[in-house]
Amino acid sequence: MTSLIDLEKAGKIEKTGATIKLPTRLNNLGTENMDVYRIPLKYLYYNDKNGRISTAIAGYHDELNPVNDTVDPAYNDFVAKLIEQNNPAALKRTQKSIQESGQRICGYVLEDGRIVDGNRRYTALRNLQKATGKTYYFEAVILPFSYDNQTDRSKIKKLELAIQMGVEKREDYDPVDLAVDIYQTTTGDDAMMTLADYVNVANMKKKEAERYYQGAVYMREFLKFIGADENNYNLIKENQIWSPFYEMGKSLTNNFGDDADSQVQKNETMHSYFGLILHDLHVGVSGTPARTHMRDFTQNIVKSSNLNEFNDEVSDTVEDLADTLQESPINNTTDLMTQLTEANDNISQFGDTYDTYMRDAKNGESVEKFIKSIKDSVKYYEDLNNNGGLAGTLRYGEISNEQLKQLQTYMRKLDGLCKDLFNKYGNEIR
The missing domain is CATH 1.20.5 (Single alpha-helices involved in coiled-coils or other helix-helix interfaces)
Structure with missing residues (x-):
């Protein structure tokens, strides 16, 4: 492993003369001013533990080895392409700014060369070096931490969150990236931090973080349900179906208890939600309309006395749908859409049942609204009569x-x- 601190001692990395104060207090470092270094680009690599990057490369773990360019540039090349595709205009602006005025904001890197903050700046510098043949340097603070050390992981994450979502600046996460980051940071025996710690550092509301966490849980369940890698979050991003999982998480948390029967019903309802998501994908519904469908389903069926009947009626269809999808590997959107076409009969059957229940529910709701409107009208005339035949402060003399x-x-x-x-x-x- 390359050690930037050893390289600095060997004279291969030099200080810029600038110092910067950390945006949050870290054990052993406090908020002291730290030196900024000029680091050759070849010693650095993108942080595979970063929320956005880990989401993007989740389906390629077997193919990618996170190392710097002196070992193998393939990893950095792959991630750089993803960063450019994510926001080409922003990268172009950063590249132009650095070319004209130099790097204005320093980054943060770990001792092994992982970039904690400054991915876009590093990408711009790397592009400029390739395009011009000139030598460029990434100006950054070197943090004496390593992911190999369990106690360091929470410190690294705390700084990353403080920079990206907290006191220094607020960058809008893609919701899938944020959900996955919360899940990966707070889950498991070797979690970097608790959900409460994440909420505190990221300046989030606890309820919001919990909903993102639940959304990530159901994304993973959905990916397993269709036979995809449970870490292939790009399928969710590409098809713009994050909001259904966010809504599903709220519904399944709020509408079911912890007893055994409720958990069985909850699991059956989760599969019904999956059926609706796949139906909407097949007919081209995504984004805000898909979220509206989920809310309608929650309001009119999940919260109704007809839920068990609906789940029973669609269970075989949803099971057959899952079997069809799992017959061939699903690695990308093309694979998914191909399998959905194969499952057209199952999807149509689910859609017909769903439409019938929704129509009946809304008709029942319309009757109740109609009766209430009549009741309200009667009350208006009762109040009118009780007030001597006039409304408000009117007087007969007027x-x-x-x-x-x-x-x-x-x-x-x-x-x-x-x-x-x-x-x-x-x-x-x-």
């Missing part, structure tokens, strides 16, 4: 005889309509 006759005419019409409607409803009673 109303002319002509206007009183108009009111009588309307009341006569209303009386007649009420009698007609009363008889119509009576005739329909079975």
